[in-house]
Amino acid sequence: MMEQSFVMMKPDVAQRRLLGKILTRFEEKGLQLVAMKLLQIDESLAKEHYGEHAEKPFFNDLVSYITSSPSLAMVIKGDDAISLIRKIVGATNPKEADLGTIRGDFAMDMGRNVIHASDAPESAKREIALFFDDDEICDYQMVDDSWIYE
Ligand code: DGI
Numbered sequence: 001m002m003e004q005s006f007v008m009m010k011p012d013v014a015q016r017r018l019l020g021k022i023l024t025r026f027e028e029k030g031l032q033l034v035a036m037k038l039l040q041i042d043e044s045l046a047k048e049h050y051g052e053h054a055e056k057p058f059f060n061d062l063v064s065y066i067t068s069s070p071s072l073a074m075v076i077k078g079d080d081a082i083s084l085i086r087k088i089v090g091a092t093n094p095k096e097a098d099l100g101t102i103r104g105d106f107a108m109d110m111g112r113n114v115i116h117a118s119d120a121p122e123s124a125k126r127e128i129a130l131f132f133d134d135d136e137i138c139d140y141q142m143v144d145d146s147w148i149y150e
Pocket of ligand 1: 053058061062091092110111113115116117119
């Protein structure tokens with residue numbers, strides 16, 4: 001099923017000049033970028049995005065990490081994109097993430113795990129709406145679709 005997922009490269013990625021390298025992983029897989037925005041996330045947006053973790057001991061550190069420098073927010077589309085992107089991203093703890101995944105290859109610590117990706121259709125919908133207006137999401141055909149999908 002065609003799905004859209006919310007994906008966000010966290011502040012360490014721009015700082016470490018890895019934005020292009022990580023974006024390439026999604027493009028090379030055959031996924032389609034339909035929205036993208038570099039933004040400095042403020043405290044209220046960070047707290048809303050990570051609201052489910054408000055009571056966790058790491059919450060304040062998570063909010064200060066996410067607000068520390070610009071992040072790259074994206075909407076990425078493809079067949080079964082939500083679970084597929086979670087596989088490409090790897091486990092939350094980079095030390096447990098398989099090599100070959102983004103977190104497995106580019107990160108060391110849970111508190112610097114470089115990327116966020118929606119974990120379910122409901123969270124994708126909520127997160128996309130939090131970061132993008134409807135008219136910021138592009139609807140367009142890729143010329144290589146028939147070479148990516150059978
Ligand atoms: O969906 P994920 O980002 O893989 O994981 P999540 O929704 O459970 O947690 C959101 C973020 O919060 C995660 O990317 C890193 C941080 N986090 C989660 N569990 C811990 C944590 N940070 C620390 N320091 N310790 C944790 O146990």
